[in-house]
Amino acid sequence: MLNVSGINQYYGGSHTLRDVGLHVEKGAVTCLLGRNGVGKSTLLKCLMGVLPVKSGSVELEGKNITSLSPHERAKSGMAYVPQGREIFPRLTVEENLRMGLAGLKGKDSKTIPAEIFDMFPVLKEMMHRRGGDLSGGQQQQLAIGRALAMRPKLLILDEPTEGIQPSIIKDIERVIQSLAKRGDMGILLVEQYYDFAHTLADYYVVMQRGEVIKSGPGSEMEAENVQGLLAV
Ligand SMILES: Nc1ncnc2c1ncn2[C@@H]1O[C@H](COP(=O)(O)OP(=O)(O)OP(=O)(O)O)[C@@H](O)[C@H]1O
Numbered sequence: 267m268l269n270v271s272g273i274n275q276y277y278g279g280s281h282t283l284r285d286v287g288l289h290v291e292k293g294a295v296t297c298l299l300g301r302n303g304v305g306k307s308t309l310l311k312c313l314m315g316v317l318p319v320k321s322g323s324v325e326l327e328g329k330n331i332t333s334l335s336p337h338e339r340a341k342s343g344m345a346y347v348p349q350g351r352e353i354f355p356r357l358t359v360e361e362n363l364r365m366g367l368a369g370l371k372g373k374d375s376k377t378i379p380a381e382i383f384d385m386f387p388v389l390k391e392m393m394h395r396r397g398g399d400l401s402g403g404q405q406q407q408l409a410i411g412r413a414l415a416m417r418p419k420l421l422i423l424d425e426p427t428e429g430i431q432p433s434i435i436k437d438i439e440r441v442i443q444s445l446a447k448r449g450d451m452g453i454l455l456v457e458q459y460y461d462f463a464h465t466l467a468d469y470y471v472v473m474q475r476g477e478v479i480k481s482g483p484g485s486e487m488e489a490e491n492v493q494g495l496l497a498v
Contacts, residue, residue, distance in 0.1 A: 267292045267452045268313075268420055273322035275305075275312055282308050284476045286322070289469075290420065293449035295442060297463040297484070298456045299496055300473035306456045307349055309473075310424050313454075314346045315339050326420065341369050343419030347426060349456075351409040355398025359389055362397050362408055366415025374417065382411045385441045403434030410441065420452045421445065427459045435462060442466055460493045472496075 268290035275283040282305050290296045300306050311317040313324055315336040323332045326342055334342065345366075353362050363378045383390040386407040392400060397408060406426055413421060423442075427435045439462060445451055446468070457463040463470070467484030472495050482490060 267327050268454065269323075269325040270309075270313065271323055273309065273312055273324075274320040275308060275317060276320055277308075282476050283312065283319075286473070286476070286478055288454075288471045288478065288481065290452040290454045291468070292419075292452050293446060294468035295446050295453045295455055295466045295484075296469045296471060297467035298454065298471045298473065299458070299460075299463055299492060301496060302458070304473045305476045306473060307424055310346065310348075310422055310454075310456060313422065314344060337369070340416065343416075344422065345413035345416045345418035345420070346422045347406075347409045347413045347424060349424040349428065351402075351405045353397040353400075353405050353408050353412070355396065357397055358394050359397060359400070359408055360393045363389070363412055363415050366412040369416065378415055379417065382414055385414075385444070386411050386437070401431075403430045406430055406438065407434065410438065414445075418451065420454065422454045424456045425458060426455070427457065427462050435459075439465060458496070460496060464488070464493075 271287040273283050273286040286309055298306055308317065312319045315334055323330055331339055331342055367375050388404055389408060389411050397405060400408060426438055442453060446453055455466060464487050467487060470481060470484055470487050470492060471478055472480040472492055480490060
């Protein structure tokens with residue numbers, strides 16, 4: 267459902283992404299792995315249109331969206347949970363979730379989907395607390411909840427386990443699994459934590475120095491020694 271091909275991106279004179287391509291299927295998790303600084307977050311920003319690309323194309327469900335603004339991409343069904351979460355600390359949990367409804371129309375724009383509270387019950391308990399008062403793990407759940415409020419076709423997550431306690435990592439793992447199983451959404455997950463990626467990946471993609479060097483089904487990650495490619 268997402269087809270990315272030939273992406274080249276530069277920060278000034280530095281060639282950060284080199285002919286990067288990947289696919290994300292509906293009802294599946296694609297995990298993008300790689301050491302620090304190989305260009306994973308940069309690629310996600312290019313996919314969302316936050317950063318311009320020099321060349322290459324991004325297609326969502328057969329439609330070329332390479333020239334769309336971030337806002338238009340979000341409206342087309344792409345939701346992005348950035349690294350570091352970026353929730354609104356001074357707004358309440360409810361207000362943060364309502365931000366996810368902003369681009370929707372009609373009834374959908376008024377109601378936070380109940381399933382978000384089924385997935386993350388803590389958000390219901392903390393509905394009227396300020397986002398900034400939540401723990402890091404709760405903020406991550408809020409950021410994912412806000413992205414899901416958009417009822418996306420494609421969910422893009424940048425290192426959702428970073429700096430988060432193990433019990434919440436398990437909750438997030440279960441949620442991602444159940445979203446993939448539902449079958450109506452594609453999930454692109456950038457992750458450094460190998461075990462989490464290995465558990466979730468239907469497909470994996472490994473980047474090194476701005477290039478894709480390996481990809482395949484998640485079931486082959488072990489045989490292909492993907493973990494070894496990530497070790498510093
Ligand atoms: N705004 C920027 N201006 C210039 N260079 C940048 C900028 N952002 C990132 N870079 C550089 O681009 C390269 C890729 O960074 P990027 O953040 O995409 O890597 P990453 O794989 O996501 O790593 P991490 O896991 O640390 O976020 C790095 O060398 C980084 O220093």
